[in-house]
Amino acid sequence: MNPGDRRTAERGSIELAGVTKRFGDTAAVRNINLKIPGGRYCCLLGPSGCGKTTILRMIAGHEAPTEGAVLIDGENVVGKLPVERGTAMMFQSYALFPHLSCVDNVAFNLKTRGVGAAERRARARDMLDRVRMKSFADRLPAQLSGGQQQRIALARSLITNPRVLLLDEPLSALDEFLRLQMRGELRNIQAEFGITFIHVTHTQMEAIALADMVVVMDQGQIEQAASAREVYDRPRTSYVAHFMGGQNVLAGTVIARQPGIITMTSGKKTIKVTAPTSGSAPAAVDGEQFEVAVRRDRVRLSRAQSEDAEAGLNAVSGRVSAIEYQGTWLKISVDGAGSEGFVANVPDDEFFADPLAIGDPVIARWDAEQLHYLVARSARAARPETGHSTLVPAG
Amino acid sequence: MQNLQTGKRPWSFYALSAFFGLFVIFLYGPMSAIYILSFQGPTGGLTFPMRGWSLHWFDALFSQQRTGDFAGAFTRSMILAGMVLLLTVAISVISGLAFRRRFHGAAFVFYLAVASLIMPGLLVGLGVGLTFQTLGVQTKWFASALGAQLTWTLPFGMLIMFAVFSRFNRAYEEAARDLGASNWQIFLWVVLPILFPGIIAVALFGFTLSYDEFPRTLLTSGAANTLPMEIWGMTTNVTSPALYALGTVTTLVSFIAIALSLGSIAIIQWRRSRRPIEQHPSAKEQQ
Numbered sequence: 001m002n003p004g005d006r007r008t009a010e011r012g013s014i015e016l017a018g019v020t021k022r023f024g025d026t027a028a029v030r031n032i033n034l035k036i037p038g039g040r041y042c043c044l045l046g047p048s049g050c051g052k053t054t055i056l057r058m059i060a061g062h063e064a065p066t067e068g069a070v071l072i073d074g075e076n077v078v079g080k081l082p083v084e085r086g087t088a089m090m091f092q093s094y095a096l097f098p099h100l101s102c103v104d105n106v107a108f109n110l111k112t113r114g115v116g117a118a119e120r121r122a123r124a125r126d127m128l129d130r131v132r133m134k135s136f137a138d139r140l141p142a143q144l145s146g147g148q149q150q151r152i153a154l155a156r157s158l159i160t161n162p163r164v165l166l167l168d169e170p171l172s173a174l175d176e177f178l179r180l181q182m183r184g185e186l187r188n189i190q191a192e193f194g195i196t197f198i199h200v201t202h203t204q205m206e207a208i209a210l211a212d213m214v215v216v217m218d219q220g221q222i223e224q225a226a227s228a229r230e231v232y233d234r235p236r237t238s239y240v241a242h243f244m245g246g247q248n249v250l251a252g253t254v255i256a257r258q259p260g261i262i263t264m265t266s267g268k269k270t271i272k273v274t275a276p277t278s279g280s281a282p283a284a285v286d287g288e289q290f291e292v293a294v295r296r297d298r299v300r301l302s303r304a305q306s307e308d309a310e311a312g313l314n315a316v317s318g319r320v321s322a323i324e325y326q327g328t329w330l331k332i333s334v335d336g337a338g339s340e341g342f343v344a345n346v347p348d349d350e351f352f353a354d355p356l357a358i359g360d361p362v363i364a365r366w367d368a369e370q371l372h373y374l375v376a377r378s379a380r381a382a383r384p385e386t387g388h389s390t391l392v393p394a395g
Numbered sequence: 396m397q398n399l400q401t402g403k404r405p406w407s408f409y410a411l412s413a414f415f416g417l418f419v420i421f422l423y424g425p426m427s428a429i430y431i432l433s434f435q436g437p438t439g440g441l442t443f444p445m446r447g448w449s450l451h452w453f454d455a456l457f458s459q460q461r462t463g464d465f466a467g468a469f470t471r472s473m474i475l476a477g478m479v480l481l482l483t484v485a486i487s488v489i490s491g492l493a494f495r496r497r498f499h500g501a502a503f504v505f506y507l508a509v510a511s512l513i514m515p516g517l518l519v520g521l522g523v524g525l526t527f528q529t530l531g532v533q534t535k536w537f538a539s540a541l542g543a544q545l546t547w548t549l550p551f552g553m554l555i556m557f558a559v560f561s562r563f564n565r566a567y568e569e570a571a572r573d574l575g576a577s578n579w580q581i582f583l584w585v586v587l588p589i590l591f592p593g594i595i596a597v598a599l600f601g602f603t604l605s606y607d608e609f610p611r612t613l614l615t616s617g618a619a620n621t622l623p624m625e626i627w628g629m630t631t632n633v634t635s636p637a638l639y640a641l642g643t644v645t646t647l648v649s650f651i652a653i654a655l656s657l658g659s660i661a662i663i664q665w666r667r668s669r670r671p672i673e674q675h676p677s678a679k680e681q682q
Contacts, residue, residue, distance in 0.1 A: 062569055083575035095566035099588040109574040111584070140666075160574060 011073065012086075012163035012196035013038035014059060019068035021054050028054040029220040031068070036213060038073070038163075041190050041197045043207035046217035047243075052200045053168055055217075059198065060089040060166050072164065083109075088157035089166040093173060094149050096141035096156070103128065103137040106155045127155045131189070147178040151185075158193060165190075167199040171206060183210060204244050208232050216240050233295070237375050241293045248299065249374070250316070250338045251291045254284045261313060264290050266338035272313045274368040282373050291374040297329070298370040299344040303354075307336050307361040315365040318342060320356050332356065334364055430646070433639035441636060452640040465641065468625035471536055475621060476605040478537070479544050483552040483601030484594055486545075491556030508553055511546040516610030519546055524614040536616040543611040548604045552597040559593030592660045599656040603649055
């Protein structure tokens with residue numbers, strides 16, 4: 001953020017304080033604490049049913065939290081109508097009114113405020129111009145393509161002059177080509193209007209391509225809220241590592257701790273990794289679970305005598321089980337390297353200099369600084385799996 | 396399935412076609428005979444052959460007192476059908492809105508309303524008539540008969556509205572609320588226009604069910620007849636083709652009602668989906 005963004009960054013900040021939402025006996029979200037600075041593009045990311053849409057709807061005012069507060073620019077908005085909050089929501093299927101032309105759809109908010117027909121249509125046409133849909137003003141929604149409908153829905157939301165725009169899976173109804181195109185347009189519009197965008201998605205690549213801030217969710221709780229790069233490169237938990245992809249998770253039970261080295265058993269293997277030096281990293285305890293991650297493209301493969309060869313520090317042995325050509329790189333799956341699947345992404349020139357074959361024993365190595373320590377499942381607040389919440393903060 | 400290769404239709408196709416043909420003849424044959432015979436010449440009788448062609452019996456229908464108070468009965472039936480239409484639409488839409496929430500006792504109220512579909516109409520009419528008698532209130536076509544007919548039209552109307560509402564996407568209402576609309580504005584500007592084709596269907600049912608309702612009206616309409624009862628009376632004492640002319644006129648009214656409603660639904664659907672794709676002139680000049 002450059003200093004010029006300060007002014008806009010103050011407007012449209014959102015804070016969720018201890019927010020819980022229950023539907024009957026099941027909690028959709030549990031004790032969420034989250035701060036989103038104003039003027040940012042924030043993606044709520046998670047599998048379906050993780051509570052991300054519920055959070056969006058609570059910010060929008062279409063759902064009231066069972067407990068906790070929703071603050072926009074420091075003011076608690078629970079109980080307020082969407083228009084009073086200064087939020088606008090774009091629905092998953094856009095929910096354009098089928099009986100109204102595009103210009104009347106966009107002018108709908110002005111109509112509710114009693115603006116005269118001529119003036120509201122003129123202002124709606126101006127807004128349509130800003131999303132480059134002016135020539136479609138007199139068409140009905142059914143006559144438009146998915147991407148065009150989305151721009152109309154954007155214009156209809158933006159004409160309310162919101163502080164926060166909430167987007168519920170805005171790209172899921174589009175085909176692959178349009179999705180990439182609209183992704184860029186959403187980012188441009190967010191930058192142009194300088195308002196907070198909160199975008200719900202279950203697509204990892206969409207989130208990290210768009211967002212200043214990614215909030216990864218699972219089972220009604222936040223697993224990690226950080227910049228896109230941090231979430232991808234330094235996942236906090238094995239869940240985030242698995243969900244974002246591109247990481248190898250080595251999980252095992254600590255059996256020995258020497259100075260600077262942690263030895264753990266993972267599957268049939270004993271793996272030695274460099275111990276964390278910073279105090280903030282999770283501590284290893286004998287007999288407890290320990291989890292580390294290393295990016296797939298930071299792993300180097302070398303041939304070994306056998307698949308159970310002694311690997312040494314920051315390395316694990318195994319056997320090549322699959323090779324997938326990906327153009328500029330190859331995806332090499334290695335079996336027997338710990339308790340989980342292990343993948344190395346090898347650059348194509350490196351691979352073809354000495355091609356491996358399926359069944360070849362290999363040792364995968366990585367540098368100590370590529371090692372990333374995860375907050376192990378046992379070390380985290382015991383996450384209630386059965387639905388009855390213990391309300392332990394996630395963050 | 397072997398016909399996929401030979402391209403021949405199986406014998407069952409021809410058998411079922413013949414059956415369908417018979418059905419059509421059975422349905423429309425007698426009715427066509429009535430329509431044709433209503434154009435009998437002035438000297439013609441109730442049966443074929445036709446003795447010339449004329450509109451004589453239509454004229455007789457509206458002028459002769461000998462055929463009973465046709466004009467009065469027709470007027471009463473139209474007014475009654477109009478009232479039934481309005482009440483059926485209003486109550487069906489309101490109950491459609493109400494039943495979207497799972498309110499306490501919803502199932503009971505639903506079955507109570509639908510139960511009158513399977514109750515013999517004559518018994519319903521008898522019950523309503525007796526109740527009025529017991530209370531010392533005279534049965535009237537616009538009061539007791541209206542109520543008796545509503546027991547018949549409301550279940551249809553409600554079932555149609557339930558089906559219509561079940562396909563109604565609540566996101567439209569949320570979007571309208573998100574854009575600042577009040578509950579009334581949401582209802583008038585979003586819900587009603589989107590549901591309009593379904594409401595026309597309810598109106599059509601309300602009108603046509605009332606227009607030719609007989610068993611529930613028989614014992615509740617009081618001193619004045621509605622059209623179906625007038626026709627019933629005429630079949631027993633009128634021996635001229637004026638009776639057939641009456642059949643033709645009432646059928647025409649029904650067809651006009653159906654054509655009007657289906658036509659307006661079709662126009663709405665067409666407007667929503669197939670507006671000319673080329674640009675609107677006003678849009679062109681702005682570019």
